[in-house]
Each structure stands twice: as C-alpha cells, then as structure tokens.
Amino acid sequence: MSNIIKTLDATDCLEGIESVCDIESGRISGKIFYDQKIYEQELEKVFARCWLFVGHDSQIKKTGDYITTTMGEDEVIVIRQKSGGVKVLLNACPHRGNKVCFSESGSTRGFICNYHGWSFNVEGNLTGQHESGIYEDSNFDKSKWGLKEVAKVASYKGLIFATFDPESPSLEEYLGPMTWYLDALFDNQEGGTEFVGGCIRSTYECNWKIAAENFVGDILHAGWTHDSAARAMLGGAVSKVSDFEESYSVNWNGHGYEFALDTVGNVAVLGDSQLNKYLHTIKPSVAERLGDFRSNMIGSVSSCTIFPNFSFLAGQNTVRIWQPRGPNKIELFTWVVVNKSASQDIKDRWRKGAMMTFSPTGVFEMDDGENWEYCTKTAKGKVTAKQDLYIGLGMDSYLEDTDLPGNVYKGQLNEANSRAYYQRWQDLLQSKSWADVPNRNKGKAEVEK
Amino acid sequence: MNSKEQQLTPVSMEMHYKVSGFLNMEYRLLDEERFTEWLALMDEDIHYWMPGIENRRRENLLSEGFYDANHMAFFDDGKLDLSRRVARFSQPSAWAENPATRNVHSLSNVEVFEGESESELLVYSVFQSVRSRGQDEEYVIFGRRRDLLVKNGDSFKIRKRLILMPNATLSCKNINTFL
Numbered sequence: 004m005s006n007i008i009k010t011l012d013a014t015d016c017l018e019g020i021e022s023v024c025d026i027e028s029g030r031i032s033g034k035i036f037y038d039q040k041i042y043e044q045e046l047e048k049v050f051a052r053c054w055l056f057v058g059h060d061s062q063i064k065k066t067g068d069y070i071t072t073t074m075g076e077d078e079v080i081v082i083r084q085k086s087g088g089v090k091v092l093l094n095a096c097p098h099r100g101n102k103v104c105f106s107e108s109g110s111t112r113g114f115i116c117n118y119h120g121w122s123f124n125v126e127g128n129l130t131g132q133h134e135s136g137i138y139e140d141s142n143f144d145k146s147k148w149g150l151k152e153v154a155k156v157a158s159y160k161g162l163i164f165a166t167f168d169p170e171s172p173s174l175e176e177y178l179g180p181m182t183w184y185l186d187a188l189f190d191n192q193e194g195g196t197e198f199v200g201g202c203i204r205s206t207y208e209c210n211w212k213i214a215a216e217n218f219v220g221d222i223l224h225a226g227w228t229h230d231s232a233a234r235a236m237l238g239g240a241v242s243k244v245s246d247f248e249e250s251y252s253v254n255w256n257g258h259g260y261e262f263a264l265d266t267v268g269n270v271a272v273l274g275d276s277q278l279n280k281y282l283h284t285i286k287p288s289v290a291e292r293l294g295d296f297r298s299n300m301i302g303s304v305s306s307c308t309i310f311p312n313f314s315f316l317a318g319q320n321t322v323r324i325w326q327p328r329g330p331n332k333i334e335l336f337t338w339v340v341v342n343k344s345a346s347q348d349i350k351d352r353w354r355k356g357a358m359m360t361f362s363p364t365g366v367f368e369m370d371d372g373e374n375w376e377y378c379t380k381t382a383k384g385k386v387t388a389k390q391d392l393y394i395g396l397g398m399d400s401y402l403e404d405t406d407l408p409g410n411v412y413k414g415q416l417n418e419a420n421s422r423a424y425y426q427r428w429q430d431l432l433q434s435k436s437w438a439d440v441p442n443r444n445k446g447k448a449e450v451e452k
Numbered sequence: 453m454n455s456k457e458q459q460l461t462p463v464s465m466e467m468h469y470k471v472s473g474f475l476n477m478e479y480r481l482l483d484e485e486r487f488t489e490w491l492a493l494m495d496e497d498i499h500y501w502m503p504g505i506e507n508r509r510r511e512n513l514l515s516e517g518f519y520d521a522n523h524m525a526f527f528d529d530g531k532l533d534l535s536r537r538v539a540r541f542s543q544p545s546a547w548a549e550n551p552a553t554r555n556v557h558s559l560s561n562v563e564v565f566e567g568e569s570e571s572e573l574l575v576y577s578v579f580q581s582v583r584s585r586g587q588d589e590e591y592v593i594f595g596r597r598r599d600l601l602v603k604n605g606d607s608f609k610i611r612k613r614l615i616l617m618p619n620a621t622l623s624c625k626n627i628n629t630f631l
Contacts, residue, residue: 106507201506354524354528355533364627
C-alpha cells in the first residue's frame, strides 16, 4: 500500500464561477474575497492541487531537521531524510488524527503521538505504540499505518515545494520560465541563498488573494500607500515608477514578477547604505553569472508571487506565504533570505532592514494591512460584493517582440499580472482536472540562447 | 529564585517610586502620541529589542530559550531605527493613522534592582497594550519586559529594553505602537 495521501476527488465546479470575474473586460468581483463556498472550492481546486512553497533547504540541513507549516489548511511536517532528500508528511496521526508535532521547527529522531503513543521515525514509518502487544493480537500491519506523505516534493535553487496532487505537472513545468527571473534573487551568487533563523507569524483579516495579488503585480500602490514609510526611511518619496525608462510585468501560469532595472530601488528603502553598496559590489559578478539584464534586478523596484500564495521582494529580501484561514483571514509567515556567501554583517543588516520595513512592525507593511483588510471586509455587504472592480490597466501592453521569456508586458505600472493571476485562479476553479486547465501562455517558455 | 537573582539588590522604596513614575509617564506619552518627547527618553545607545517567539520543544531550545539574538525580531532597533518609526507616525501621509489608533498602555509587576554600575537600574515588569482602531477593531498584547535604565539627573534614560510576548503567532496584523 502506498504511503502517499490520496488527493481529493474533484467536486463539481461552482455554478456561475466562470462569470464571477470577466478578466478580458478588466473586471473582477469583491465576492471572490468573502464567499465561503468559493473558499471551499479554493482549498480543493487550488491548494490541494498546486505546488505550494513549504520551506527552504537551509532550514533543514541535517537528517531529522524539520519545520512545520501548512499546505492550504492541511498541516504538514517538512523533514530532511537520511538520503539527503526531503519528505513532506501529514502532521496527523493515522490512528485518531491527533497532531503529532507541535513545534514549529527542531531536530528529531521521530515523532510520538501524545494520545496513544504511536511513534514514527524520520521517514514517517510507524515504529511502535504504547501496549504494542494488543495490536499484534489484532493482526495489525504496522507497515500500512505510517504518517502519510504528500504526492510530490521538488525544489528549485533551495526553495522546496510540495503538492498533494500526483496528476499535477512537474515543478519545472509549473514554474516554467519564471525560474529565469527567480535566479535574480535566489541564485545571484555562488552558493545560493539561505533563510535567516526564525519565522515571524501574524494574522490578517483579509482574503489570501488580495495579498498575493499585491505582490504579483501591484507596484502602483507603493508610491501612494507607502508614502509615509518612504519619507521616514529615505527622507523623501519612493522612486516615481512612471519615471523608469524600462520596466516589465512578466507572468506565466498565474505567477507574476513586476520589475524595474534600477538595481537598488527596493534595497534603498531599508535605509542602510551598506546594503546598497553590497549590491553594487556584487553586481559585476552577477552580470557574469546571469547576464547584464538580470544583474539590474537584484534589488530593483520589483515584487513577485508564485501562484498561489508564495511571494517575495528582491532587495528587501522578505519572503512570505499567505496561508489561507477562511475566506477572510490569513496567517502570514515571513522569512528573510540572504546570500550564503555574504558576510555576517551584511546578513544581520538584511535581517534588521527587512523587519524594519516588511513585518508586522515594518513601517511599509503596516499600511498594506489596513488596505487588504478593508478590501476584504467591504465584500461582506451582499450588494457591495456584486460591484465590478476595475482591473484593466495596461490592457494593450503585451510585447510580441521580446527575447525575454514568459508572457511579457511593457511597464510595471500595469495590471496584466494581476489579471493573469485571477484568470489562473478562475481557470482552476472551473477545471475538474489538470487536463481541463487551459494553457493561456503565449510568450516564450525558454530563454533563447 | 536562582542564584543569579539572589545577587540582585532591590532599590530603596523612594527609588522604586521614582522609577515606576517614570515608566508610567513614558506610557502616557505614547498614549498621547507625544512621540518626540518619548524618543527623548531613549539613551543614544538604546537597544530596543522584541525578538520573535518560536514555539519549540524543550530539547530544541534556542540560545535564549524561545528566542535568539540572531533570529528574526519585531524590533531590533537602535536610536536611528526608533526615530524613523516616529518619523513615519508623524507623516501626514500615514493614511492608516487617520483616524488615529487609540492606545492604552499599562505596566504592572514592577521590580527595580540596582544595576551593574551605580548609574544603572534593572527593571522587570509586565506590560499590557490595548489598541483600538476604526469603529470596532481591538487588539490586546501582553508580555514581560526587562529594562536597563540609566540615571539622568532627576530622571532616567532607557538604555536597553527587552520585550517578550508569549505569542508565537501575533494574533493581529501589526504592532503600530511601542511597548
């Protein structure tokens, strides 16, 4: 018997879900931020199917090192194996379902359930129980009752992803050409990246998509929402994004990265000249490694979401998951990512700078929370929830003639990525299987050499 | 009481009274949004630290138990960082602060001991922060605090503050105040 947890059989799609948003006309609806039935469908058709970020290699270095997290609302343990690989196990005992690991991270030789003493090793195999003799009397087959594993685990440049769905495309196919852009933060130096210790968790009363969409392609809000923070950190307003000569919005399978090529616009808001200096110092070696184009992205004005709920900012180096906790609530997990090869001093500066700007006490993030909560809460009104919401900026900005991979749009002040994000979301909710999910990509799947 | 604590010397009743009054005044300044005056109470070398709390097993504790100096923190600030936070609160474009957040800070369980040098005092306390925003939002944060004060004429300056919340997950969206 396979120890893989069986994924959900897809239920029928919600009636009318195909018309709740009309992306081609640049319209979405507040209903998608507050509706319990839609949320139930999301847990099944988005979170039980997509590849979800579950951790970074550097968080679980040695055999038995683990972190706990959730995939949608399902609790999982991410644990390093003796083989060097990673298993993602359901954090629920197969006897009565009790949680077996109550800590957020640590190192262990296994897990013992508090209820009836079922014990599991690092591989998740059941190795014993309290009063084990009585199980033998019942012809109990221990080999069948280990902790269940998720269907697939894979990683890209230290980022570990997992999916409950054996039918999902490979991680490589799922991410597509977005990996070319991910390298600008996650592989700009030899040795790659690591996460700083710890994980700050907080709670927002907002829908998970509002936050994810903000990072997929909404730099537009920054100049207005974050004016007070920018003035506090920089002594002046944030860079005027419309002044950038060259910037892009790129998306693929609902993922999106919007970016300028100004190298240090994002890092500058941390208000620490040593970090700007560090990026300028490594830039020539990044250019050698990744080419000139991406060396301009290492700390530029930018943001990214990998569908559905994994986001980061290059430069601020904040990495986060928006964990769904109901249609109008999320738990936000944040980490700080740094180059492994950077000095301890630089790593410390990034740890502090990221927290000072993007964390529950961060001067930038404070203003985001207010906006996202009330974008969600207004949809509590049945009539208000039916109001069309405009999402039409940059409708005709697709770039046919570009060597850049992905679906590439001109300019980062553009709602193209947001549209692609909600389109993917709606496509998934309308599809009972992966085979039904339409391929809406029209750009290059690979970089031309 | 462990051996380290036995070495602590409580200050006089009068000094205890002065310190309590100082800390109560500090909290009133925050509640009245008198941030510039509040900032002036911080020593130039202030380390204002609120580490993230990690929910870990007893056999896997960090250097300080549930927290670690090298891990992520809500606040890990010097004077410049604090002044930037104050500057942000003071911007007319801090949209989310209009209408203002209404704060009530209170302090209890105050214990005052002599510090390592004659000019220093070690203060343990328990804080409570109640915030209300908008029409109906309410957020309560409790925790323990350890302050290092330095005597400054007839008053004090705050040189170190360690803020320990019991929560490993903050139950609200932000901490838009000082603790």
